[in-house]
Amino acid sequence: MRNDVVRLGRLSGERSGDMMHFLSSMRADRYIAGADILVDIAHVLMLDRQKINDRATTRQLLPALLRLHDKGIPEEVFDDRFEDVHAGIESLLIESLGVEAGGRMHMGRSRNDEVVTCIRIRLREDLIAQMTALLKVREVLLTLSENHTESTMPGFTHLQHAQPTTLAHHLLAYEQAFSRDFDRLKEAYARVNQSPLGAAAFASTGYPIDREFTATLLGFDGLVTNTMDAVATRDFALETLADLTIMMANASRLCEELIFWSTSFVKFVIFDDAFCSTSSIMPQKKNPDTAEIMRAKSGSVFGAFSGALVTVKGLPMSYNRDLQELTPNIWRGMDDAGESLRLLADMLASASFDTKRMSEEAGKGFSTATELADSLVRSCGIPFRTAHNIVGRAVQKGDLSLATLEKAAGEVGGGISLAGKGLTQKDIDRMLEVRYSLELRKAPGGPAPEAVIAALGERRKQHHHDAELTRKKQAKLAKAKEHLIAEARRLVA
Structure with missing residues (x-):
């Protein structure tokens, strides 16, 4: 040739x-x-x-x-x-x-409008694939949550036991985060799917072209009207990479928790062997390598976004050849994010959760102390801050018995007698139960099983709506082609 x-x-x-x-x-x-x-x-x-x-x-x-x-x-x-x-x-x-x-x-x-049209066509296809992968991850999280509405576990702040929750409540937090990731990609799609074709080099052309006709043939929803902007902008790609960066940060956080939960001193989850490796020297090892590499892939996506952003930050209007170096970052970010999300869904679906072990840890570390303080307010009529100080001092002393609470109340509660207000050890034992603490937390979005079940119904509706929207976008592109x-x-x- x-x-x-x-x-x-x-x-x-x-x-x-x-x-x-x-x-x-x-x-x-x-x-x-x-x-x-x-x-x-x-x-x-x-x-x-x-x-x-x-x-x-x-x-x-x-x-x-x-x-x-x-x-x-x-x-x-x-x-x-x-x-x-x-x-x-x-x-x-x-x-x-x-x-x-x-x-x-x-x-x-021109090649200027031609290349950016091609990028938008490929990117919108990849966006639909990414949205589909997110739907799969969310589907797995919803299914797991439906199976674990009663599975108690400790919730953590600062990686320390904080308050009891359920596995369903914990997993739904990630489903909701991934749902927002879906929304961001959906909104990015609307800006990606605009046709720049007909802008030529940047000043359009003297031929009597019909931009709307080619936009319709190619399945675009409209035009990037200004012809200089049409060839010069890559903000649609930056937006997509920024959205993928946030999404991969969420995925990395989930991977970090799963890795932590799989350790021998936590033992909340067991990964299928297909997603693990062993050591070349230590025969006992089963390492969560898929989750670890996925955690690292987030850095690759972050780098793709940073590289693309730095490429365009100083470019004058309109087309500059620098933009050629931005394009590989688009595909690298999409590839790493897409591969990670597909494997994340499979890894989650194959995971086995040790609910007995989780339940054992749910009440440790004085995790129900918050409910004890709240219950003291309700049963004894004392201010919350007073109750908080009494329970905090009792924790400092090492137990939450009535005798210790009474002593703590004498030190920080202004001479309050909890026993004098009718508090018994039986009351305290009930207030400290994990199940009691959970069942009270039934406000919308809370960890109480009834609140989680209600949330699951809403999340299922949203998932169905998002899946139908994705299907329609995919069908429209297929019909146009x-x-x-x-x-x-x-x-x-």
């Missing part, structure tokens, strides 16, 4: 292999090669409709493009000498059809 046709006019001289490789975007362009064919087909259909190209030219270009769509793009298109896949495909068409037909495909557009290819085949039939 001939050399890059884009260089033949203005430039001359041979490039070294290192220079061609340095300028080439081919590694990242493999992600958008399929999208580029769709953009080419839509653009050729528009050129035909607007009578910018005649039907004879259209009937030469479309069969060649449909062959590439059906059979795949030849490897030689990705040679570094073409700089990018757009020039590679155009060179292939000129080689096979001649310049009279092949040289007319690029009329009324089907119509695009059918229209191209019709013109060449």
Whole structure:
């Protein structure tokens, strides 16, 4: 195949292999090669409709493009000498059809609007895949929560026993966080799915193009109207990477807890062997490597976002070649996040929780002391701060017996006698029970089983709504692609 046709006019001289490789975007362009064919087909259909190209030219270009769509793009298109896949495909068409037909495909557009259109097409597909992966993780968390509404466990602050909760309540906290991640990606999708095609280099074109027509053919929801902004902006990619960064921070937090829970001194969870490794020297080891690597992958996504942000922070309007270096960060961030979320769902689904062990720990570390203080307020009529100080002093002394509480009340409670107010040891024992503490916490979103069950109903409704929304977006894109290819085949039939 001939050399890059884009260089033949203005430039001359041979490039070294290192220079061609340095300028080439081919590694990242493999992600958008399929999208580029769709953009080419839509653009050729528009050129035909607007009578910018005649039907004879259209009937030469479309069969060649449909062959590439059906059979795949030849490897030689990705040679570094073409700089990018757009020039590679155009060179292939000129080689096979001649310049009279092949040289007319690029009329009324630039690689600037072409590449960003392709990025948006691929990115919206990846966003739907990411939203689908989030739905799977949330589904697993909801199912686990439904199975553990009565499974008591300690809740922690500062990694110390704080108050009792349930495994369902704990897992629903992550489901709700991942639900917000879904919302962020959904909102990013709306800004990604806008067409920049027709902006050309940045100043549009003198040809009578129809931007709305190509946007509809390609399944976009609208246009990036200002043509300079259309080619220059990558804020849609930055937004997506920022959303993935937050999502991976949430995933990393969950992985950290699962790793901690799997240790031999906690023993709350056992991972399936498929998600673990062993030591090359210590035969007893079972390491939670999948969760650890996933925790590290969050750093890779953070880096992709940082790299992309720094790339664009000082760029003037409009297009600058620096943007080429931003694109690999998009695909790296999407790949690492997508792979992590898919494995996270599988790892969670295969995990086994030791509810007996969790229950043993639920009441340790004076975790029901808060409820004791609250109950002293209700039963003895004393101010909360007084009750808090009495219970805190009793904890300092090492137990929460009536005798110790009475002594503490004498020291910090202003001479209050709890026994004199009718408090008995039996009352204290009941107030310190884990189940008693949990059942009282039934306000919306609390850990009481009835509150968790109510929350599960709401979360299930939201999950169903989000799944249906994702399905509709996916179906719309599939329908648009089907119509695009059918229209191209019709013109060449």
